[in-house]
Amino acid sequence: MNNEPSAHHGTQPVDPNAPVLRPHVYDGIQEYDQKLPNWWLFTFYFAIAWFVLYWFLYYNLGKFQTDHDRVTSQIDAINQxxxxxxxxxxxxxxxxxxxxxxxxxxIADQGAATYQKLCVTCHAPDLSATLAGAKLPGLPLNDAEWKYGAKPMDLFKMVQKGSPDKTQAVQMPPWEQVLSASDIAKVVAFVLSHHTEPATADPPKVSAN
Ligand code: HEC
Known part of the structure; x- marks a missing residue:
């Protein structure tokens, strides 16, 4: 019977390769006191080194594009x-x-599709700006009255920029952010398809009597 304490801590075996236990016990749990494997240490140190390098390049030197830069440059390109x-x-x-x-x-059909999607709420499906007897916010587009000019390019500009007076209570919204120039041209063409082109050149005046 050998009651002599071993050279190391109480329960430790003598085998130098056997796991070494740390002396303390918490909640009945004991820890090994071992060197971490090299592969683990390597990835750990590499992660630290990478973090420092990345932090320096990314945040201090601005070497990489941030997501914000990327989105901004994409938006710029689209606007261009x-x-x-x-x-x-x-x-x-x-x-x-x-x-x-x-x-x-x-073309008029393509314009009609845009009209059905974006314009009917205020100008009505039949362009009358009335629906079941109720007056809608927009102006009628099927009459001969044009508040801001009757020329097709006047209508184009109106759809593009919206009401010129941005203070009036009821506004025509600008569509240039929503529709491409060709979409605007097509929806204007659709509106014009309900009208007849005025004679461009004045007809020769025939002096009668
Ligand atoms: C939110 C309601 C609303 C929507 C949606 C709307 N409009 Fe208007 N539109 C108006 C109002 C209000 C006016 C009159 C603006 C003014 O008096 O300044 C107007 C005026 C116009 C005019 C000029 C009419 C005139 O008599 O000179 C045209 C053309 C027109 N809109 C086309 C369109 C087209 C095309 C669309 C769809 C892309 C559209 N609108 C969508 C409210 C709207």
Whole structure:
């Protein structure tokens, strides 16, 4: 019978490769006191080094794009394309082209789809700005009265920019952020398809009597 305490702590075996236990016991739990495996240490130190490097490059030197940069540059690119499209569109659009488009059923149909989606709430499906006897907020688009000009390009501008007077109680919203220039041109063509083109050149005056 050997009651002599071992050279190490109480229960420790002598085998140098056997797990070493730390002396304290909490809630009946004892901890090993071992060196962590190298592969584990390597990933741990690597993560720390990577964090420092990344933090430095990302936040201090701004070497990488943040999500914010990325989204902003995408939005800029989209706006740039929109601006180009608008310019190209405006370069080729005029009153005559819009009247021509209004006689093109395919274009007018595409405009009608936009109209049904975005304009009926205020201008009514039949363009009368009344629905079942009730007056809607918009102005009638099927009459001969145009508050801001009767020319197709006047209508285009109206749809694009909305009411010129931004203080009046009832507003026509601007659509340039929602619709592309060609969508606006098509919806204007749809409105014009309910009208007849006024004779452009004054008819030769025949002096009668
Ligand atoms: C929120 C209601 C509303 C919506 C939606 C709306 N409009 Fe209007 N629209 C108005 C109002 C109000 C006016 C009159 C604005 C003014 O007096 O300044 C108007 C005026 C117009 C005019 C000029 C009419 C005139 O007599 O000169 C046109 C053209 C027009 N809208 C087209 C459209 C088209 C096309 C759409 C869909 C893309 C649309 N509107 C959507 C409310 C609306």
């Amino acid at each position: 394309v929109k601006a180009w499209e608008l310019e190209a569109m405006l370069a080729k659009l005029d009153d005559k082209v819009l009247w021509e488009w209004s006689r093109n059923p395919q």
